[in-house]
Structures are given as C-alpha cells and as structure tokens.
Amino acid sequence: MSNIKTSKGKITFNKTEYVLQNFPNDSGESVSYALVSDSQVHIGTDKGIIFFDLSCTINKETFTDINLFTAALY
Amino acid sequence: MANKKISQLTAKGARLAATDLVEISESDGAGGYVTKSVTGANITGGQITAAVSTTLGTTITGLTNAISDSFLLPANTFSSNCAFELQWNPSRIAGTGTAVQGLVYINSTNSLTGATLIATGTNMVLTGVSNARCVRWVAVRNNVGTLLLTTNQSATDLGSFLPTENLPFDNSVGIYFLFVMNNVGGATLQSRNVGYRLVGYNL
Numbered sequence: 224m225s226n227i228k229t230s231k232g233k234i235t236f237n238k239t240e241y242v243l244q245n246f247p248n249d250s251g252e253s254v255s256y257a258l259v260s261d262s263q264v265h266i267g268t269d270k271g272i273i274f275f276d277l278s279c280t281i282n283k284e285t286f287t288d289i290n291l292f293t294a295a296l297y
Numbered sequence: 298m299a300n301k302k303i304s305q306l307t308a309k310g311a312r313l314a315a316t317d318l319v320e321i322s323e324s325d326g327a328g329g330y331v332t333k334s335v336t337g338a339n340i341t342g343g344q345i346t347a348a349v350s351t352t353l354g355t356t357i358t359g360l361t362n363a364i365s366d367s368f369l370l371p372a373n374t375f376s377s378n379c380a381f382e383l384q385w386n387p388s389r390i391a392g393t394g395t396a397v398q399g400l401v402y403i404n405s406t407n408s409l410t411g412a413t414l415i416a417t418g419t420n421m422v423l424t425g426v427s428n429a430r431c432v433r434w435v436a437v438r439n440n441v442g443t444l445l446l447t448t449n450q451s452a453t454d455l456g457s458f459l460p461t462e463n464l465p466f467d468n469s470v471g472i473y474f475l476f477v478m479n480n481v482g483g484a485t486l487q488s489r490n491v492g493y494r495l496v497g498y499n500l
Contacts, residue, residue: 225410236411247459249417249448257448259362260481265414265448270465272414272447274362274402279410 226280229296234268236279241268243297256293264293313337315345347374347381347495348474354490356390357478362400365490366476367407375468377440381497385476388428388491389421394483396420398450399431399490402475403466412475415464416445419452421488428491440467 228235232243245253246267257265263276275296277286286292309317315338322330347370354366375381387399398420402412418431431452435444442464445454466472476490 237405247446247448249450251459259479260360263362269463270413271461271463274409274412274414276410 224278224280224285226283227275227296229282234266234296236273236275239270241266241270241273243267244269246272255297258289258293260289262289264289266293266296312346313340315341315343343498345374345381345497345499347497348493349495350491350493353492354476354478356487356489357480359392359394359480359484359486361481362409362477362479364407364409364475365399365478365488366493368474368493368495369407370468370472370474370495372469372471375437375466375497376499377437377467377469378500379437379468379497380435380500381437381495382432382434383416383474384430384432384492384494385416385418385490386428386430386492387418387421387476387478388426388489389423390426390487390489392480392483392485392487393424394480394486396422396479396482397486397488398479399429399488400477400479401433402477404473404475405470407473407475409475409477413465414447415442415474417448417450420450435464435466437466440465440469442466 234241244267245255248254248257265272281295317337318334323333348368357363357365389397399418401416403415404412416433419429429452433444435442443462446459447461478488480486
C-alpha cells in the first residue's frame, strides 16, 4: 500500500514532492480537487493533476470514504 | 556481407531506428554514383513512431476509472525538447448511463495510482457501440509539456482552448502511457480503448 505524506500545502508520494494548487476543471472553474468516483480523486499540484484512490494511505492512515481521504490531504 | 544477397542477411525484425544506417548510392550528377550511408532519422525526416497499438484494450465495466490499455515509452525515445502527437480511440460498448470518456495518464509505473492526467477525451453519450478518435499535440521544452488543458473534455485540440503548461515529461526514464476508461456514469456501462498511436520529433 502506497503512502502519501502531507506537510503544509505539500504532499510527498513515491519520493516526489508536489505543491498543492488549484486547476481549472472541465467547466473552467478553479478547483483544488475533483472527485472522479466513490474511491478516486484528481488532486491539483504544481506537477499537473494527480490521480489518487483509496488504495493509498495518508500519513499511514487508511480511509474508506473519498471525501475524508481528500480532506486529509489539505 | 560480401557475396550475399539481401535475402540472405539476418533480418532486423524491428522498425528502423533513428541511429540505424542504410547504404545508398548517391548520384554524382554526372551519371555515376558514390556509396554513402544515411541514418534512419535521415530517411524518416526525424519522425519517431514511438508506439502503435496492436491489440484491443481490456473492457472496463461501470462506476470506476480503470486502465484499459497501456504502453511503455522507452527511456530516451524523446529528448528534453521534443514534440509529439498522441492519438487514442476510446469505445463505448454497451450499457446505460451518462457519458463515457477515455482518459490518458502518464506514470513511471504501469499503475493509475499517482499517475498524472495528460488528456480527457470527449464525452461519449450515444448508447450502443460508439467510437471516437481523440488527439493531442504536446510541445515539450526542458522536460515540461504544454498542451490542451488536461481536464478539457474534448476529442481534439484544434481551436482555441485553455492550456496546461506544467506537465512534467522527462523521458530520460521510461514513461507509461495509461489509457483509462471512465464509466462512472452508470453501473452497466462498458467501454474500452481500441487503439493508440504516438508519433513525434526531437528538436
């Protein structure tokens, strides 16, 4: 299980650090994330839009709800 | 190679590579010829056909985004300054619900988790079987790509669109291209990617 480490507006995954930032969604609105499904989410970063799902842990904590998972990233 | 017919040589068994050499007879303009070599890049004009699908993708069924097909772009196929055109062909097969989309991601592994979105295909709303050809032009400078906004649901980048200008694209390592079907709009939706092609140039 892959872990995401969070720290003040940044996340680290697979030894790569990403700065969280907004992106335009398909309607042109500026958003920080977009839910993809009940278990998947797109997260805006300085290195593009990154796909995460509930197979990941956040700071070693597991999640079963994508909304709680997403909230824990910020 | 002396005294051997071409048909007697060992077959390369692969596409012409940019660095391969081919023997030619160059006209001297006076009725004679001079034997020289040209590279594969000389012959193709520098065009690199990096990948073409040879099989149909796996069928994905409802309420998820999942990989239907993928390929590995080998390390150093493209340089840090390059341009390429990616085509892919999502297919809505069956089921009811809202739209199906074919999305493309890149990653260092053949996995969707942690992958970077590179393109979102057009909404496919017809019921029954329907296919779409989607295409993106990606301009890479110093390992950073500029292309149509990756969340824009579109088959083509012809026209005036918001761009994405921060796509990391460092081919000094291998890059997996992942063709993903979005069937979130209905539990019975079925779809798959039925083709792709990646062609580009080093600058």
